[in-house]
Amino acid sequence: MTHPWFAGITPPRVLAHRGLVTAEAAAGGIAENSFAAVAAAHSAGAHYVESDCHLxxxxVVVLFHDEDLTRVTGDPRRIAEVSVGELEALMADRGGLITLEQALDAFPTVRFNLDVKAEDAAVSVGTIVAPFADRVLVTSFSDDRRRTALAAAAAAGRGIPPATSGGTRTITRVIAALAVRSERLVARALRGVDALQVPEWQGRVRIVSPRLLAAAHRHGVEVHVWTVNDPQDMHRLVDLGVDGIVTDRADIALETLH
Incomplete structure (x- = not known):
């Protein structure tokens, strides 16, 4: 059965990577993963917002990509070393801080794709998203961290689990299974996974191939490619058969693909 996160929206899916920050917004000081960035993606018509979770x-679980504040605010401290109040002050002129709870409450029609970046955030993320699991997909580069969040959501006892995308270990297992042409190993690697969210290439290794797409689709798993900002690349990947595009320019992707 299709998870509600996917239902009712025809692929290709456009996932707004860390919200939407246009060149004009960036010039005005708006930062990725800010309240303003999520609001801009929503206003542009994006059904999906991809974001990141730290504690x-x-x-408090906040939407923030980096482990520390250096790149976004110039403050060298780690997210885990500042209070939510301090972070709100630092983000006040950068589009505003947004917590995970605020995001789910303020944007009730948006479906969130949440990357659990910090191990100590996994349980909190799972617990918070449990009542909203129909419109949340949980992922992480760490499959252990991803599963911890999913277990926390299940423990909250709110019905269906969030959708989920496989981490690095899962993707490696799928590619290895394809290399030895073992459908049994492919099925085992994809068990319990709703999507694979991957780059087209990892170094010199091609990840997104017709074989990967065919195998994923045989098992009811979608393939979403990150991070794609060029319209020609968007068209090429969709023509290849990918189900979703993760992009910094959701506005351009929506115009290009829809």
Whole structure:
């Protein structure tokens, strides 16, 4: 059965990578993963927003990509070393901080693709998203971290689990299974996974291939490719058969593909 996160929206899916920050917005100081960036993606018509989860010193899950604040705010401290109040002050003129709870509450029609970046955030993410599992996909480069979040959501006892995308170990197992042409190993690697979210290439290794797409689709798993900002690449990948595009320019992708 198709998870509600996928239902009712015809592929190709456009996932707004860390929200939407146009060149004009960036020039005005708006940062990725800010309240303003999520609002801009929503206003552009994006059904899906991809974001990242960290935990503050006082235990609040916030949407933020980096482990520390250096690149976004110039503050060298780690997210885990600042309170949510301090982070709100630092983000006040950068589009505003947005917590995970605020995102789910303020944008009730948006479907979130959440990458659990910090191990200590996994349980909190799972618990918070449990009541909203119909419109949340949980992922992480770490399959262990991803499964911890899913287990926390299940423990909250709110019905269906969030959708989920395989981590690095899962993707490696799928590619290895394809290399030895073992359908049994492919099926085992994809068990319990709703999507594979991958780059087209990892170094010199091609990840997104017709064989990968065919295998994933045989098992009811979608393939979403990150991070694609060129319209020609969007068309090429969709023509190849990918189900979703993760992009910094959701506005361009929506115009290009829909």
């Amino acid at each position: 503050t010193e006082d235990g």
